[in-house]
Amino acid sequence: xxxxxxxxxxxxxxxxxxxxxxxxxxxxxxxxxxxxxxxxxxxxxxxxxxxxxxxxxxxxxxxxxxxxxxxxxxxxxxxxxxxxxxxxxxxxxxxxxxxxxxxxxxxxxxxxxxxxxxxxxxxxxxxxxxxxxxx
Amino acid sequence: xxxxxxxxxxxxxxxxxxxxxxxxxxxxxxxxxxxxxxxxxxxxxxxxxxxxxxxxxxxxxxxxxxxxxxxxxxxxxxxxxxxxxxxxxxxxxxxxxxxxxxxxxxxxxxxxxxxxxxxxxxxxxxxxxxxxxxxxxxxxxxxxxxxxxxxxxxxxxxxxxxxxxxxxxxxxxxxxxxxxxxxxxxxxxxxxxxxxxxxxxxxxxxxxxxxxxxxxxxxxxxxxxxxxxxxxxxxxxxxxxxxxxxxxxxxxxxxxxxxxxxxxxxxxxxxxxxxxxxxxxxxxxxxxxxxxxxxxxxxx
Numbered sequence: 001x002x003x004x005x006x007x008x009x010x011x012x013x014x015x016x017x018x019x020x021x022x023x024x025x026x027x028x029x030x031x032x033x034x035x036x037x038x039x040x041x042x043x044x045x046x047x048x049x050x051x052x053x054x055x056x057x058x059x060x061x062x063x064x065x066x067x068x069x070x071x072x073x074x075x076x077x078x079x080x081x082x083x084x085x086x087x088x089x090x091x092x093x094x095x096x097x098x099x100x101x102x103x104x105x106x107x108x109x110x111x112x113x114x115x116x117x118x119x120x121x122x123x124x125x126x127x128x129x130x131x132x133x134x135x
Numbered sequence: 136x137x138x139x140x141x142x143x144x145x146x147x148x149x150x151x152x153x154x155x156x157x158x159x160x161x162x163x164x165x166x167x168x169x170x171x172x173x174x175x176x177x178x179x180x181x182x183x184x185x186x187x188x189x190x191x192x193x194x195x196x197x198x199x200x201x202x203x204x205x206x207x208x209x210x211x212x213x214x215x216x217x218x219x220x221x222x223x224x225x226x227x228x229x230x231x232x233x234x235x236x237x238x239x240x241x242x243x244x245x246x247x248x249x250x251x252x253x254x255x256x257x258x259x260x261x262x263x264x265x266x267x268x269x270x271x272x273x274x275x276x277x278x279x280x281x282x283x284x285x286x287x288x289x290x291x292x293x294x295x296x297x298x299x300x301x302x303x304x305x306x307x308x309x310x311x312x313x314x315x316x317x318x319x320x321x322x323x324x325x326x327x328x329x330x331x332x333x334x335x336x337x338x339x340x341x342x343x344x345x346x347x348x349x350x351x352x353x354x355x356x357x358x359x360x361x362x363x364x365x366x367x368x369x370x371x372x373x374x375x376x377x378x379x380x381x382x383x384x385x386x387x388x389x390x391x392x393x394x395x396x397x398x399x400x401x402x403x404x405x406x407x408x409x410x411x412x413x414x415x416x417x418x419x420x421x422x423x424x425x426x427x428x429x430x431x432x433x434x435x
Contacts, residue, residue, distance in 0.1 A: 007250045014251060052247060072252065076274045079248050082241075083281055083291075 006045075009037075013045050014054065018072055023058060023065035137423035138194050141187035144415055148180035153339035157346045163385075164394050166354040168404035170323060173347050175408035177330055179415065180338075181227065186420060188220035193427050230333040234325065239285065246283050249273070249291055257297075268316050270309070272297065278374060282312040284321035299374045307359045307367035314358030320351045349382050356386055365390060 016032045017024065024032075030042045046066050049055035056069045070078075153176060156162065162169030192213035199209065253271040268288040273279070275293035283289040290312045292305075300308060315321070327347050331340035360368045372387040 008255065010251055011253070011255060052244075054248075054251065073274065075248065076252050079245065079252060079273065080275060080277065080279060080293075082245055083279070 009041075009045050010049060013042070013049065014068065014072075017055065017066060017068040020067070023056075023060070023067040025060075025063050025065055029066065136194070137419050138187045138190035140419045141183045141190060141415070144419075145180055145183035145187055148176050148183065148411070149338040152176060153343050157339070157342045161400065162346075162350060162404075163353055163389055164397075165401040165404055166350040166357065168401040168408070170347055170350050170354070172404050172408040172411070173343060173350075174323070174326070175411040177327070177343060179411045181223065182412075183415060185220045185223050188216050188223070190423055190427075192216045193430075194423075197427070197430055227329070227333045231326075231329045234329050234332060238325065242283060242285050246285070246287060246289055249283065249289055254294070257294075268313060280308050280312060280375075282315050284316055284319070288316045290316070296374070300371055303363060303367040304371040304374065307363040307371045310362040311355045311359040311368070311371075314355040315351070318354070318358075320355065324348060324351060349385070352382065352386055353389060356390055360390065365393060 012033055012035075013029060016029050020028075026039065026043050026046060029046065030037065030039050033042065046055060046057075050057045050066070054069055054075065056067050058065050058067070153173075156169075156173070156176070162172070195209065195212055249271045252273055254274070257272040258270045268282070268290050271289050271291045273291060273293045276295050277293060278296040278299050279291070279293040280296050281291050283291065290309060292308070296308070297305065324344075324347065327340070327344040331344045334340050356368055356372075359371075369387060369390045372383060372390060376383045376387050
C-alpha cells in the first residue's frame, strides 16, 4: 500500500474515533468507513496507530475496542509545542529546523493552555497510548 | 613553535573572532558567503586545536636532546597532548552521531503526527501554491509556518496563518520554507548545534549557532523574494512580527531596506573563508610537517 493511501486511511480511522462517543471495535470502525476495505486492513491500521500511541486499545470481553488517546486539539497543541520547543532556549535537536512564529509570548501562552487543565504536558510515547491523558 | 601558533589561532577563532563577526552587520548583506565564513572558522578552530595538541609532543621531543627523551615528564606530556587531541575529535564525532540519530527519530515521529493531523481538503487545495514538498495544514489559533526537513520533507502551516496571509504572502512563505528544504539548511544548522553541544563553554559556539540560524533565515527570505517579490515577503514577515521576536524584526527591516550585498563583498568573504583554512595550513602546518616527518624517519 503506498504511503499516500495509508496516510489517508489513518486519517479516516482517526476521524471515526474522534467522532465516536466511546471505544469502537474493529468491526464498528470497518463499517463506519465508507469504502471497500478488507477487515484485516482496518485491523492493521488500528494496530499501527496504537503502536504510535495515538490510539488506546482496551479489552472488552473477547474483543478489543479502540479509542483515540487524545483529542485532535490536544495532539495538535502537542505537535506545535514540539516544533516550538526546538526553537526555545535549549535547542537540543534540529527537529523542525525553521519556524516562523508569532513570538515567545504565544509559545508561553500555548504551554500555559496545555498545562492548565491537564496537569503535566503529556509526552508522546510509542505504543503506550493508555498513559496519555484524555481531555 | 607550530603548536604554539596553532593554539593561539584556535583561541582566536574560538573567542574574539566569532564575537566580532556576530556583532557585525555586514554579513547580513551577503548571507550565503557569511555562512561559509562561519563554517570555515569552525573547521579551522577545531583543526587548530587538534593540530596544536598533536604538534606539541613532537616539537617537545625534537627540542630536547636525545638524553632527555626517555624521562617520565616527557612521556606524560606526550600522553596528555595525545589524549587532548583524541578527546576533541571523539567528543565532536560522538555528539554529531548522537544528534543525527536523535534528530531523525524525533523528526520521523513529528512527521507522522503532522500527516495524521493534516486537514487534507485544505492542503490539497493549496498544493499548487508553490511548495514542492508535501504541504500540511494544522488547526491552530497561532500563526505558524515551518518545515520538517529530511528524506520526506513537509511544509507545515496553521489555519491561523492562512487566515492572516494573502495569496502572495502565502506563496512567499511557502517559497521560504521550500528554500530551506532545497538547500538542506538543516544540515548546516545541525553542524553548529553539534558544535555547541560538544563544546558549550569557553567557546563562542552558542553565538555561532544563533547567528548562523539567523543568516539561514535571511538566505531563505532572499530566495522567497527572488521567486515572489520583496513586498510579498515583507508582508508575510509583518504577519509574523507581532510577537516582537527580534530576529523576525531584523529580517523584516532587512527586506524593507532592500539591502543587497555587492558582488565584491561576497567574493571577499568567500576568499576570507578560504584563507582562514588555507593560510594556517600553508604557514604553519606544512612547514612543521616538512621538519617533523623527516625527523621521524617518515620522509627523507
